[in-house]
Amino acid sequence: MTRAQAAKSSDEYRKGATTLRGSKVPQTTTDQQLLDRGQDADWVHTDPWRVMRIQAEFVEGFDTLAQLGPAVSVFGSARLKPDSEHYAKAVQLARLLVEAGYAVITGGGPGTMEAANRGAREAGGTSVGLGIELPFEAGLNEYVDIGVNFRYFFVRKTMFVKYAEGYVVLPGGFGTLDELFEAVTLAQTRKVTSFPIVLLGGAFWSPMMDWVRDSLLTAGMVNESDVERLTVVDDPAEAVALIVAGDRRIAGGDW
Numbered sequence: 645m646t647r648a649q650a651a652k653s654s655d656e657y658r659k660g661a662t663t664l665r666g667s668k669v670p671q672t673t674t675d676q677q678l679l680d681r682g683q684d685a686d687w688v689h690t691d692p693w694r695v696m697r698i699q700a701e702f703v704e705g706f707d708t709l710a711q712l713g714p715a716v717s718v719f720g721s722a723r724l725k726p727d728s729e730h731y732a733k734a735v736q737l738a739r740l741l742v743e744a745g746y747a748v749i750t751g752g753g754p755g756t757m758e759a760a761n762r763g764a765r766e767a768g769g770t771s772v773g774l775g776i777e778l779p780f781e782a783g784l785n786e787y788v789d790i791g792v793n794f795r796y797f798f799v800r801k802t803m804f805v806k807y808a809e810g811y812v813v814l815p816g817g818f819g820t821l822d823e824l825f826e827a828v829t830l831a832q833t834r835k836v837t838s839f840p841i842v843l844l845g846g847a848f849w850s851p852m853m854d855w856v857r858d859s860l861l862t863a864g865m866v867n868e869s870d871v872e873r874l875t876v877v878d879d880p881a882e883a884v885a886l887i888v889a890g891d892r893r894i895a896g897g898d899w
């Protein structure tokens with residue numbers, strides 16, 4: 645078909661601010677393309693599409709948590725059983741946090757997360773679980789009242805920091821250490837306004853703090869002020885008092 649024939653046979657087509665005529669008139673509309681079933685679905689595994697999913701996760705997280713109010717993120721081992729002393733402390737800690745006016749945010753999983761969500765629920769507070777998609781995932785624990793499930797660890801971690809007034813970290817493994825040291829690094833590099841980070845469980849955390857002082861501080865790899873960001877306590881009430889005091893200091897511009 646010649647250009648002249650095309651111009652004759654096709655109507656003018658407007659695509660936003662653009663006018664197309666003749667052979668430039670598309671044979672399908674954008675809506676038609678959207679509604680057509682694609683030939684293959686490989687594109688769902690491409691990075692540009694992943695970026696959309698990542699964006700969607702941020703939107704879900706921000707939408708769900710924006711009106712949460714004051715909250716504290718609680719971390720600790722996913723493997724603790726209800727008969728563990730740390731489980732009991734996490735329940736008690738969450739109860740006290742609720743009584744002090746905080747919502748409790750956890751990773752939404754088993755162990756310490758379940759304990760903290762349980763304490764928050766039992767105290768009549770807001771119990772939040774930010775779950776993560778894992779191959780061996782058990783789903784959100786039964787004590788979560790507001791739950792969001794994430795595919796991407798880094799999106800989920802943003803929520804823990806953004807919506808918390810402080811962190812309380814109970815004994816745990818690699819996951820817990822990762823969450824702890826990410827928070828300290830964010831504070832150290834001033835990527836986040838400094839907030840209280842309390843380590844609950846002296847017998848577990850003191851040897852790590854000794855190593856931090858004896859190795860990292862002695863070698864000049866961290867400063868005294870970096871080490872001072874971490875406070876070790878044994879009593880959940882003390883942990884809550886430190887969070888409240890830190891909150892007041894931040895509110896007063898003294899941090």
Ligand SMILES: C/C(=C\CNc1ncnc2c1ncn2[C@@H]1O[C@H](COP(=O)(O)O)[C@@H](O)[C@H]1O)CO
Nearest residue numbers: 719720721722723751753776816817818819820
């Ligand atoms: C391994 C087990 C369960 C895995 N389920 C988890 N669900 C949610 N969040 C988790 C899970 N495992 C780790 N996390 C995150 O890391 C921290 C605990 O890790 P640790 O290595 O056990 O210390 C925790 O704060 C979560 O945010 C048990 O069946």
